[in-house]
Amino acid sequence: MDRSRDRTAEPGIAFDVFDTHDRMSEAAADAIVDAAEGTQDLLWCVATGSTPTDTYELLAERPPTSTAPVRNARILKLDEWGGLAVEDPATCEQYLRRHVLGPLGVPEHHYVGFESDPDDPEAECQRIRQWLAEHGPIDLCLLGLGRNGHLGLNEPGPSLEPFSHVADLSAHSQQHRMLDEAERPPRYGLTLGLAEILQARQILLLVSGSRKQEALDRLVQPEVSTQFPASFLWMHPQVRCLCDHAAAPSSLSSH
Numbered sequence: 001m002d003r004s005r006d007r008t009a010e011p012g013i014a015f016d017v018f019d020t021h022d023r024m025s026e027a028a029a030d031a032i033v034d035a036a037e038g039t040q041d042l043l044w045c046v047a048t049g050s051t052p053t054d055t056y057e058l059l060a061e062r063p064p065t066s067t068a069p070v071r072n073a074r075i076l077k078l079d080e081w082g083g084l085a086v087e088d089p090a091t092c093e094q095y096l097r098r099h100v101l102g103p104l105g106v107p108e109h110h111y112v113g114f115e116s117d118p119d120d121p122e123a124e125c126q127r128i129r130q131w132l133a134e135h136g137p138i139d140l141c142l143l144g145l146g147r148n149g150h151l152g153l154n155e156p157g158p159s160l161e162p163f164s165h166v167a168d169l170s171a172h173s174q175q176h177r178m179l180d181e182a183e184r185p186p187r188y189g190l191t192l193g194l195a196e197i198l199q200a201r202q203i204l205l206l207v208s209g210s211r212k213q214e215a216l217d218r219l220v221q222p223e224v225s226t227q228f229p230a231s232f233l234w235m236h237p238q239v240r241c242l243c244d245h246a247a248a249p250s251s252l253s254s255h
């Protein structure tokens with residue numbers, strides 16, 4: 001059954017399948033530019049990982065005139081590996097500096113994110129929670145999908161935390177490919193919570209590659225479970241999921 005929906009008809013997730021990762025990334029870059037247009041100081045929450053890298057690169061290649069609202073956005077880091085030194089190449093911090101902040105020329109004062117190795121991780125989460133309460137909500141939240149259904153580092157479990165928090169990393173997350181180059185393993189995660197993510201005005205979820213097919217197959221079912229955090233996206237009024245053919249289960253048709 002094709003569970004993709006007409007976004008004007010009902011809340012939930014609208015799925016768009018693209019033939020290739022490149023075409024998905026182009027569409028994602030377009031969607032980000034569209035979302036930014038007309039917003040003076042867009043608050044854009046950004047994921048790391050392999051999925052959005054080409055999208056960021058495409059945005060940076062576009063002429064500054066057509067991407068000015070994106071380049072002028074306030075950038076908020078979605079999550080971070082806790083216990084890694086800030087200069088560790090595996091941190092989300094270094095990823096964002098390499099792929100987003102540098103290439104898009106985002107000024108330092110437009111960027112907010114969890115420190116990777118804070119003295120007091122709980123206080124660091126409280127700092128981000130407070131910042132978001134004062135400066136939010138997020139206008140556009142760009143997410144990737146964990147193979148175990150995590151969003152940010154909101155991991156599957158018997159309950160979920162609504163606000164920014166210190167997360168126990170699942171075995172799955174500890175093997176994330178970003179960590180291949182880590183100087184030491186992370187001890188915990190720092191992440192926005194599901195309520196902060198779901199308060200975003202628009203959510204864009206990118207899913208790419210055959211390794212994600214099982215997770216996407218589950219997400220297509222509109223059943224909400226803390227054991228699959230991404231399913232909470234069904235409760236949001238405006239989520240667009242862009243995926244490539246390799247990730248798409250047969251229940252989703254390409255166009």
Ligand code: GLP
Binds near residue numbers: 080143150153173177
């Ligand atoms: C990690 C990151 C998330 C990312 C997810 C998917 O948990 N901390 O921000 O969205 O993995 O990563 P990938 O796109 O590499 O599959």
